[in-house]
Amino acid sequence: MTALTLNGLSSRPAQAWGGVRLVPLVRDEPIEDLRLDARLYEADLGIVELDARTTYSSYIPHGFVATWTGDGTPAAAYGTQLSGAAARDPAPRRMSLRFHRRMARRVDKNRLRFMPLHLALEGYLALHFGGPEIAWEEWSRRAIDHGLSPRVEEAYTGATVRGLADALRVFEILPGQCGVLVYAADALAAAFVVPHPGDYRALHSTLVHDLYGELIHHYAMLSMPVTDFRARIADTSVRSLADLRAQARSQQDAWAAFHDRAMAGGLLEGDYTYQQVHQMGRYRLSRFLPPFERQRENHIGELITDEAGRLAYLKTFRLSENQVRRGHLLTRLAACDWNLPDTAAALGVTESELGLRIAAAGFGSLLRQDVLDRYRAQARR
Amino acid sequence: MIRSSCSHSPVGIRANREAPIETSADLVAAEDVLLFVNAAITSTGQREFHSSAGEQSLSLDFLHRYLLGNYRDLYAATLSLDINDHNAVLIARNLLVTTAEADPAQRHTEGRLIARRLALLPPPRVYRLFRELRRAKVNNRRTRAIMRDWLAARPDLAFDAVKYRSAVKVAARHAHLTLGREAGVGGPERELGTFLFAPNRRAAYATPILEAWRRAHYEQAALYELPYTVAEGFAAKHGVPRAVFLERIAPRLTRLERLRLQESARGLEADSVRADLRAMPLTRLASYVLALSLDDRVRQRAELTEALRAAARRTAGEQAGQWGKVVAVLDDSFSSYGSGHKRRRPLAVALACHFLLAALARDYVPLWSSGRSDALLVHPYGATPLGERILDGLERGPERLVIVSDGWDNAPPGLAGEVLRIWRTRLDPGHGCGIVHLNPVYDAADFDVRRLAPTVPTAGIRDAEDLVALVELAQFAEGRTGIAELRAHLARRVEGFLG
Numbered sequence: 001m002t003a004l005t006l007n008g009l010s011s012r013p014a015q016a017w018g019g020v021r022l023v024p025l026v027r028d029e030p031i032e033d034l035r036l037d038a039r040l041y042e043a044d045l046g047i048v049e050l051d052a053r054t055t056y057s058s059y060i061p062h063g064f065v066a067t068w069t070g071d072g073t074p075a076a077a078y079g080t081q082l083s084g085a086a087a088r089d090p091a092p093r094r095m096s097l098r099f100h101r102r103m104a105r106r107v108d109k110n111r112l113r114f115m116p117l118h119l120a121l122e123g124y125l126a127l128h129f130g131g132p133e134i135a136w137e138e139w140s141r142r143a144i145d146h147g148l149s150p151r152v153e154e155a156y157t158g159a160t161v162r163g164l165a166d167a168l169r170v171f172e173i174l175p176g177q178c179g180v181l182v183y184a185a186d187a188l189a190a191a192f193v194v195p196h197p198g199d200y201r202a203l204h205s206t207l208v209h210d211l212y213g214e215l216i217h218h219y220a221m222l223s224m225p226v227t228d229f230r231a232r233i234a235d236t237s238v239r240s241l242a243d244l245r246a247q248a249r250s251q252q253d254a255w256a257a258f259h260d261r262a263m264a265g266g267l268l269e270g271d272y273t274y275q276q277v278h279q280m281g282r283y284r285l286s287r288f289l290p291p292f293e294r295q296r297e298n299h300i301g302e303l304i305t306d307e308a309g310r311l312a313y314l315k316t317f318r319l320s321e322n323q324v325r326r327g328h329l330l331t332r333l334a335a336c337d338w339n340l341p342d343t344a345a346a347l348g349v350t351e352s353e354l355g356l357r358i359a360a361a362g363f364g365s366l367l368r369q370d371v372l373d374r375y376r377a378q379a380r381r
Numbered sequence: 382m383i384r385s386s387c388s389h390s391p392v393g394i395r396a397n398r399e400a401p402i403e404t405s406a407d408l409v410a411a412e413d414v415l416l417f418v419n420a421a422i423t424s425t426g427q428r429e430f431h432s433s434a435g436e437q438s439l440s441l442d443f444l445h446r447y448l449l450g451n452y453r454d455l456y457a458a459t460l461s462l463d464i465n466d467h468n469a470v471l472i473a474r475n476l477l478v479t480t481a482e483a484d485p486a487q488r489h490t491e492g493r494l495i496a497r498r499l500a501l502l503p504p505p506r507v508y509r510l511f512r513e514l515r516r517a518k519v520n521n522r523r524t525r526a527i528m529r530d531w532l533a534a535r536p537d538l539a540f541d542a543v544k545y546r547s548a549v550k551v552a553a554r555h556a557h558l559t560l561g562r563e564a565g566v567g568g569p570e571r572e573l574g575t576f577l578f579a580p581n582r583r584a585a586y587a588t589p590i591l592e593a594w595r596r597a598h599y600e601q602a603a604l605y606e607l608p609y610t611v612a613e614g615f616a617a618k619h620g621v622p623r624a625v626f627l628e629r630i631a632p633r634l635t636r637l638e639r640l641r642l643q644e645s646a647r648g649l650e651a652d653s654v655r656a657d658l659r660a661m662p663l664t665r666l667a668s669y670v671l672a673l674s675l676d677d678r679v680r681q682r683a684e685l686t687e688a689l690r691a692a693a694r695r696t697a698g699e700q701a702g703q704w705g706k707v708v709a710v711l712d713d714s715f716s717s718y719g720s721g722h723k724r725r726r727p728l729a730v731a732l733a734c735h736f737l738l739a740a741l742a743r744d745y746v747p748l749w750s751s752g753r754s755d756a757l758l759v760h761p762y763g764a765t766p767l768g769e770r771i772l773d774g775l776e777r778g779p780e781r782l783v784i785v786s787d788g789w790d791n792a793p794p795g796l797a798g799e800v801l802r803i804w805r806t807r808l809d810p811g812h813g814c815g816i817v818h819l820n821p822v823y824d825a826a827d828f829d830v831r832r833l834a835p836t837v838p839t840a841g842i843r844d845a846e847d848l849v850a851l852v853e854l855a856q857f858a859e860g861r862t863g864i865a866e867l868r869a870h871l872a873r874r875v876e877g878f879l880g
Contacts, residue, residue: 012764230793233800235802235803241772248796
């Protein structure tokens with residue numbers, strides 16, 4: 001359980017457009033030996049040559065479509081993956097995609113593209129929640145056999161988040177930029193960090209194919225244009241150009257400090273549970289879950305860090321309030337080994353109330369029908 | 382109402398509180414007109430980086446209506462200024478559509494202004510205007526007279542009839558003209574009329590170009606006597622290979638066609654299509670250079686630099702080397718890409734200004750917003766740290782600071798404004814350094830070009846060629862301009878324009 005830090009990255013002045021604010025993250029020193037998988041680039045875009053002693057690793061972000069397969073059919077990467085030298089490596093774990101004729105034509109030629117979004121989110125949740133581990137009698141056969149799947153979570157593509165496409169279009173990518181924080185109506189929607197500015201340039205526009213929670217969609221829809229944080233310099237303290245320059249510089253630092261503390265606080269100060277997925281060379285891929293506390297920001301995501309704890313890759317998704325409630329319920333159930341009476345006691349409610357809550361959260365099919373009916377009858381009494 | 386959307390005037394009316402105070406209505410009028418002039422210089426109703434074509438033309442259309450409704454004579458007088466062709470045509474059209482609202486004296490002046498302006502416009506624009514007038518069913522006596530006179534003044538109407546065939550036909554039909562006779566084209570009477578309305582009736586034409594057009598239908602050699610745009614269609618019809626066609630049509634190409642075709646012709650090895658870069662207008666040349674790949678620019682560095690310098694020297698004229706110590710802050714951030722419609726236009730203006738200022742100044746320092754120093758290799762990339770660059774510029778103690786930028790200062794936002802404000806109020810209250818901001822982009826939402834600070838005059842710029850006039854005008858306007866002054870200024874311009 002630790003907080004998330006943006007090690008090695010510093011935030012620069014935000015660029016706002018309509019209700020969307022994008023805060024660029026700049027790396028002083030790009031990471032050269034971990035790059036986006038060569039197969040995701042257009043063929044002519046080369047990867048940096050490294051000397052023989054350095055091991056080269058690459059990563060494939062979750063849900064990227066490319067022709068991994070020999071026969072040229074598109075497939076989507078399943079979960080973010082780390083791999084060794086691209087040429088020798090076998091094809092990544094993937095799920096093949098079946099498109100209608102027209103769509104297939106659009107994805108061909110190894111174009112970067114996020115896969116259909118419900119698949120991506122479903123993937124996230126399926127990775128996190130396996131369902132009951134002990135077959136208490138209340139759980140239905142289906143829940144025990146199949147866990148929570150198939151789980152369908154709904155999210156919105158970036159294209160339907162109002163103003164996001166325009167904001168990304170007019171955004172001016174900074175030299176050395178390796179990441180961005182996306183805010184809608186000043187609520188943090190997503191964080192995205194890559195190891196190298198070249199990767200960022202390749203992936204910047206894919207943010208619009210990305211998925212965003214219901215909360216962000218509504219905020220963006222209802223938000224008035226956000227105002228810029230404009231620089232302000234007190235004239236009384238300025239006597240020379242050098243003073244003016246010093247003041248200008250302090251404005252920059254003040255903004256970065258304010259942003260990291262106040263605006264990104266919800267993401268950075270959360271208490272996350274990490275689950276290490278894979279280790280490759282000096283890089284470690286992990287997924288993290290938020291504490292599922294209600295009434296505050298909860299982000300799930302994946303990240304790659306190096307041995308010094310420097311953040312190489314990060315991708316987050318902000319859960320909506322409903323999803324947080326469901327996640328909260330599931331974590332509590334998991335904490336009590338999926339035992340209903342224990343969980344009810346831990347939550348301070350009666351067993352039937354808990355049962356109804358589970359049903360209301362959309363997990364009704366996990367409980368045996370007769371058990372659920374009994375809870376309902378108890379509640380009516 | 383437009384007042385609420387723009388807090389201060391386009392040319393920086395403000396500052397000087399001692400000047401006699403006119404009534405607020407006068408000030409409003411002066412601001413409105415200046416606002417309109419800025420819009421009419423920069424906006425072409427096309428897509429820009431930050432706004433769509435729809436937003437641009439909606440916003441521009443509103444300004445046109447507003448000005449036409451409130452200050453008709455000033456609206457007409459702006460035809461004498463360096464506004465762009467798109468707006469000149471719009472003004473002419475709006476005036477002709479609303480002829481009934483003008484009194485006889487106004488009609489007389491307007492008619493002369495329109496006629497004079499149309500004579501300066503490229504013919505396709507004028508023909509398009511005629512077409513629009515027909516579509517709008519505007520066919521008053523004044524309109525017909527203007528069309529008649531403009532067509533009569535064309536140097537070679539037979540050439541126009543071939544090159545802009547349907548447009549000439551529309552004009553002739555709309556203004557009830559019998560073309561052959563009025564235009565005095567040689568050969569049998571009304572040959573031109575026959576050509577336009579029943580081209581297949583004659584077995585042969587006496588006018589050479591009409592005859593060439595007739596023969597080009599079945600004879601390949603004849604198509605090389607036609608204008609390029611017409612010949613291109615015939616070449617496709619006869620299946621002439623592109624390289625052969627370009628090679629042989631080369632002598633008939635206009636200057637800009639040459640420039641446009643040069644790169645593709647080089648790819649086809651049709652080497653006779655060569656544009657004389659040194660003779661090109663400065664901004665157009667800058668656009669051409671920016672359209673080349675970086676490798677090409679490095680390869681042709683000497684030639685391109687020399688051409689840009691020559692064009693800049695020609696534009697500077699006798700002012701060359703007269704400007705003292707100049708620092709320019711030039712915007713090559715990503716937004717200077719413009720849009721698919723106006724590709725790299727803001728950057729081209731900045732590049733052209735760079736070379737022009739180098740020719741004008743005795744001592745010149747360019748500061749690109751990206752920090753690059755090789756002007757020939759600029760490309761739109763990165764954020765816009767204008768504030769920092771302006772500080773760099775002011776540190777060099779210039780006599781003039783010229784900022785060429787679209788005004789979207791975003792790293793951090795508003796720093797440029799703060800630096801300029803403090804510089805003016807605390808560090809240089811005596812105006813030791815003249816600062817001007819030139820903006821190539823019309824901001825549709827604000828009905829004006831975007832400004833950096835109220836204390837610094839901002840002017841719209843379309844072509845770098847207008848830089849000298851704009852800088853002088855902007856500095857003059859740092860004080861306070863009333864409507865009387867403005868009217869006098871416009872009257873002088875109109876007089877010069879018509880006389």
